[in-house]
Amino acid sequence: MTVRSILAFPDPRLRRRAAPVARVDNKIRQLIDDLLESMYASGGIGLAATQIDVHQRVVVADVSEPGLEPLALVNPKWNPAPGAEVQRHEEGCLSVPEVRAEVPRYSRVLVEALDRDGQPLALEADSLLAICLQHETDHLDGKLFVDYLSPVKREMIRDRLRKQRYVA
Numbered sequence: 001m002t003v004r005s006i007l008a009f010p011d012p013r014l015r016r017r018a019a020p021v022a023r024v025d026n027k028i029r030q031l032i033d034d035l036l037e038s039m040y041a042s043g044g045i046g047l048a049a050t051q052i053d054v055h056q057r058v059v060v061a062d063v064s065e066p067g068l069e070p071l072a073l074v075n076p077k078w079n080p081a082p083g084a085e086v087q088r089h090e091e092g093c094l095s096v097p098e099v100r101a102e103v104p105r106y107s108r109v110l111v112e113a114l115d116r117d118g119q120p121l122a123l124e125a126d127s128l129l130a131i132c133l134q135h136e137t138d139h140l141d142g143k144l145f146v147d148y149l150s151p152v153k154r155e156m157i158r159d160r161l162r163k164q165r166y167v168a
Contacts, residue, residue, distance in 0.1 A: 024118030
């Protein structure tokens, strides 16, 4: 397993749409292991391959809820669960360090994907896991949580992060 560098907003590579994975093989399993290792090393609860400049539809998540194992999802797709409501939740992102903002997300989602062995997986996620999976699949489409904010707020965040990088 290798800890990979995580791209930081406003890096244009974060805007690239990830391609579907044609086959889950050892290369994809290695990518999953690297994503988990990078996520844990950075103190996150989810990470998309796009964030480490690999543009394939793979995400990992570990929200540390009782009874839940770390998840690896290949080609994930989600839909709101029946009766799910849109709620605002505070989010952060490893690609947008030290920034948190309220973002609208569905309270429950139905997810379909392949697991690390290429087997079909279906699950219903709620609370933090639902938020995390919506956030991470957004990355695969080139979208970041700051895109839900006003253009003025987004520009303020971009400027602040640029200044922090130049000072550091």
